[in-house]
Amino acid sequence: MTTTDQFSDPAYATLVKEAALRPRFAEFVKGAELDPAEKTRLPDSAFAWPDERRFPIHSAKQAALSYAYALSQEPPTPVLDRLREALDVYGVPLSVFEATETKTAAATQDRFLLPDLQLLPVQSAADVKTAELRLLSELPKLSLPHRAMACENLVKKAREYGVGLHPAVLQLAGLVVSSTKIASEWLDARAGACRNDILRTAYQKLATELRHQGPELSDRDALTKVAAVVGELDERAGLVRHYDRRLPDPLRTIFNTEKVAATSIDLGGTLVPLAKLAALPASFWEDLGGPELAREIAPNGRVDAEKLAAVIPTLPLDLKVILRSQVGGRR
Numbered sequence: 001m002t003t004t005d006q007f008s009d010p011a012y013a014t015l016v017k018e019a020a021l022r023p024r025f026a027e028f029v030k031g032a033e034l035d036p037a038e039k040t041r042l043p044d045s046a047f048a049w050p051d052e053r054r055f056p057i058h059s060a061k062q063a064a065l066s067y068a069y070a071l072s073q074e075p076p077t078p079v080l081d082r083l084r085e086a087l088d089v090y091g092v093p094l095s096v097f098e099a100t101e102t103k104t105a106a107a108t109q110d111r112f113l114l115p116d117l118q119l120l121p122v123q124s125a126a127d128v129k130t131a132e133l134r135l136l137s138e139l140p141k142l143s144l145p146h147r148a149m150a151c152e153n154l155v156k157k158a159r160e161y162g163v164g165l166h167p168a169v170l171q172l173a174g175l176v177v178s179s180t181k182i183a184s185e186w187l188d189a190r191a192g193a194c195r196n197d198i199l200r201t202a203y204q205k206l207a208t209e210l211r212h213q214g215p216e217l218s219d220r221d222a223l224t225k226v227a228a229v230v231g232e233l234d235e236r237a238g239l240v241r242h243y244d245r246r247l248p249d250p251l252r253t254i255f256n257t258e259k260v261a262a263t264s265i266d267l268g269g270t271l272v273p274l275a276k277l278a279a280l281p282a283s284f285w286e287d288l289g290g291p292e293l294a295r296e297i298a299p300n301g302r303v304d305a306e307k308l309a310a311v312i313p314t315l316p317l318d319l320k321v322i323l324r325s326q327v328g329g330r331r
Contacts, residue, residue, distance in 0.1 A: 002071050005054050005063045007039040009246060018068040024152075024248045027066055032061040038104050042199040048082040049075060058289050060090035068097060071118055082117065088141065094119070095143035114146055120154075127160035128154065136168055138246045141316045144231055147172050148251060159296045167258035174224050176260040178217045186253045187230070191244075194237045202233055216257075220313060227254040260306040267312075267324040276327055277312070278305040289319060301330040 004014055013036065019026035022326050043170070044050035046058040046067055055066035063086040070083055087094070099116040113120035113131055120131045135150055142150065151172035170176050187207035194200040206229065210217075217223055230250035234240050243249045248256070282301055286294035297307045312320070 003049075003052070003054055003069075003103055005061070005262060006034055007036045007056070008054075009069070012321065014072055022068065022097050022100060023100060023101050025064060027097075028092070029061050029064050029135045030066075032065060034065075048086065049079045053080065057083065057086040060087075060092055063090055064092055064096065071097065073098050073114070074118070077121075085089050093143070094141055095146065098143065098146070110322055113144075113150040113157070114262070117146070120150055122157045125163050128158050128161050128163040128165075131291075132159075132166060132169060134164065139249075144249055144251065145284075147249065148174070155199070155310065159311050159314060160292055160298075164297050168256075170250075170310060171255045171259065174220050174251065174255050175260060175313060176255050177257050179211050180215060180217060180221050180238055180256050182241060182256040183226075183254050184208075184210045186248060186256075190230075190234070190237065190247065193239060193242075196237060198238045199233055203237075206230070206233075213247070223254050227251050232255065258306055260309045267320045271326065272327055274305055274309055277323075278303045280327070288323060289315065295320070 006015065009015055015034075019029075039053065039056070042053075042056060042058060043052065046056055047053050048055040048070075049058050055070060057063040057066055063083065067083045067087060070080055083150055084094070094117055096122075097117060111123060112118055113122060113135070118136060123133050124127055131154060135154065139147060149193050151169050152174075154169055155165065155173045155175065157163075167176070181209075184207035187203045187210070189204035191207070192198045194203060206226070211224075227250040230253055234243075234247075234250060239247060247253070248264075280303065282294050282303060284300035285297055285303070293311070297311050299307075315323075
C-alpha cells in the first residue's frame with residue numbers, strides 16, 4: 001500500500017484532516033515549509049523510512065508532520081519507532097498529537113493501548129509484558145490522560161491473556177487503595193514548593209480534607225476526581241515539570257499503595273461488597289464472561305479476591321449491570 005507524507009499529499013487533504021483532529025499539532029507545525037521539491041535534495045538519512053524516502057525528520061516541525069501522517073496510516077513498526085526517536089531528540093512530546101476525537105477503526109483501537117498515537121500494540125500474552133516494560137520506561141513522555149488510558153487498556157489486555165501486572169500499572173489505572181497519609185504528605189510537599197498563595201492554600205485544604213477521611217480510601221471514581229483536581233493545581237502551579245523526578249504524578253500521588261482496592265465494588269452506581277462477589281463460584285464467572293474471565297480471577301478454581309477487585313472495574317457496563325442484577329447491593 002502506498003503511503004502518504006507531506007511531500008506526496010495531494011492538496012494536503014490528509015494534513016488538513018490531521019490538523020483539525022489534533023489542535024496542538026496544528027499550532028506546533030504552523031509556518032512549516034511544505035516544498036515537495038525539497039524531497040530530491042535530502043539524503044536518505046533524513047527520512048524515517050529511507051528505503052521509500054518517506055516521512056522526513058530533518059527538523060522538529062518536519063518530524064512532527066511526518067508522525068501525524070504516519071498516525072493516519074500504518075507504516076512498518078521500525079518506521080514509527082524512528083519517528084518517535086526523532087521527536088524525542090527534538091524534545092517534541094507525544095502529547096502534541098493528542099486527538100480531540102477518536103478516528104481510528106475499531107480494529108486499530110483494539111490493537112493499541114494508545115490507539116490515537118498507534119502506540120504500544122498488544123495482541124498476545126508476550127505483548128502484554130513487552131508493552132508493560134515499554135510503558136513504564138516511557139511514562140515521562142506521555143501526558144497524564146495517556147498514562148491512565150494506556151494502563152487501563154493494559155489491565156484489560158492482561159485480563160484477556162491471563163497475565164499479571166506490575167503494581168505501578170495498577171496504580172496508574174486507579175485500581176489500588178489510597179493511603180490518605182501518603183497522599184496528604186505529597187500535597188504538603190506541593191504546597192511547600194508552590195509560590196502562589198492561593199494555590200498553596202488549595203493544596204493545604206485538600207491535604208486536610210484527605211486526612212479527615214480515615215487512613216485508607218478505595219472509591220475509585222471519587223479518588224480519580226481528586227487526582228484530576230491535583231492535576232489542575234499542578235498545571236497552574238507549574239509543577240508538572242517535576243513529575244517522575246521530585247514529585248509523583250497526580251495518579252500515583254492519590255493511588256499510592258500496592259494494595260488492590262478490596263472493600264466494595266461499584267457496579268454501575270451500586271456498591272457491592274467484594275466478599276459477596278468473591279463468594280460466587282468460578283462457574284458463575286465463566287457463565288458471565290467466558291472461560292478467560294474465570295481463569296483470570298479463579299486460576300486454581302477458587303476466586304481470588306484481589307484479582308477480582310482488579311478485574312471488575314475493567315468489565316463492560318453491560319456485564320456490570322447483569323452482575324448487579326444477580327447479586328444486588330446498595331446505592
